[in-house]
Amino acid sequence: MTDAEIKAQLSQYRQSIDNIDAALVHMLAERFQRTKAVGVLKATHELPPADPAREEYQIERLRRLAKDADLDPDFAEKFLNFIIKEVIRHHEAIAAEHNGTDKTA
Numbered sequence: 194m195t196d197a198e199i200k201a202q203l204s205q206y207r208q209s210i211d212n213i214d215a216a217l218v219h220m221l222a223e224r225f226q227r228t229k230a231v232g233v234l235k236a237t238h239e240l241p242p243a244d245p246a247r248e249e250y251q252i253e254r255l256r257r258l259a260k261d262a263d264l265d266p267d268f269a270e271k272f273l274n275f276i277i278k279e280v281i282r283h284h285e286a287i288a289a290e291h292n293g294t295d296k297t298a
Contacts, residue, residue: 224276225283232284236291242284248277 194202235242252270259269 221276225280228280229283229287232280232287233291235284236288242288243281251277 232242234240252273255269255273256266259266
């Protein structure tokens with residue numbers, strides 16, 4: 194391959210990666226919209242922000258999906274744990290607001 198061909202191929206790969214990154218951001222935004230609704234429902238009915246059984250199920254499910262997709266299951270679990278931690282933080286904030294105990298105000 195010539196230098197120009199290598200640069201063109203690299204540019205194509207990077208454009209594809211940029212498109213995937215944009216899709217991931219939009220998908221995460223949509224996911225967090227849904228989890229916010231879950232947080233409001235939980236706060237309204239005084240349910241705990243975290244659901245360890247659900248989290249365990251989701252982690253195992255994601256690990257299987259990752260394996261099937263030829264993605265490192267450990268990486269997928271770390272990624273999901275990061276998201277779960279953020280969702281719980283949001284749910285705690287929603288519950289605090291709902292109960293009039295918002296400490297951020």
